[in-house]
Amino acid sequence: MPRITLDAAPLRLTIDPELGASITDFSIEGPCGDRYPLMRRAPDQPTEPGQCASFVMAPWTNRIEHAAFDFAGTHHRLRANFPDGTAIHGVARDAPWRITDRTPVSARLVYDSRAHESANFPFVFACVQRFELAPDHLEVELSVTNLDDRPMPAALGHHPFFPRVLFAAKEEALLHAPVAGRYPADRCLPTAHAAPDEHCARLSTNAPVGNHGLDDVFAGFAGRATITWPGSGVRLTMDCSDALDHLVVFTPRLDPADPAAPPLPWFCVEPCSAVNNAFNLAARGWAHTGTRTLEPAQTLAATVFYHIERL
Known part of the structure; x- marks a missing residue:
């Protein structure tokens, strides 16, 4: 199935239905007519969603x-499906999606677990993703619907990768993403309830992304994250609907074990409806995990707007 490209100059979006309806390119036309990726661009022939610009989690x-x-x-x-023995990022990203609607600036795609016997989830469900591109923003709607005859747990989110540098060679992206608290964790699995700390304070100050080696989940996400490339004069504002009240920030290093190692050229700001390991934490009696119980035919939905402005 060919990729879908939406054009609304100066923005362009490309989606790969075969790779979980993942975004492979979200770019802006630069000062000299070249295109610059607002999300990390996928290689020409990506083989899995983790190589893409953004993928869904559901x-x-x-x-x-x-x-x-x-x-x-x-x-x-x-x-x-991960070396640490966990099941990671859901299953909707791992299979082809079906295109149900398409215009030059919009697309709607559907995933139905009934079409995939190997779907790694014990309940029957469907996802719908709708993209709409305008000259100054991208809107992405994502939903999960319970198609089973029994209640099921559910959560959803997005996993975009952002470049540290846009047009200007020596800039450092700034990140502003107010949150209420960070979950203490062991191997990315929360061990205690979220509490304010220095990382929360930093996220509220529009500071450089830095080289902190984060792979952390935060509670009380206010629904807006702003990434600014000051040397390029571009700002991306991510406005999320209320369901997406958790946030994962991932700022990996070239060598994760070496605090002095240089950062990778990208970072992730992932709006989610639930904390890591939410289903298990909810079963242990934790409150505010974000786990939703969907009755048959019930839907969980969320929208993300990516607003782009020149400064």
């Missing part, structure tokens, strides 16, 4: 500990 977000969870009195086993 029907869970980030990690499920030991690739297993308890829900409504039943223990469910998943296939681990």
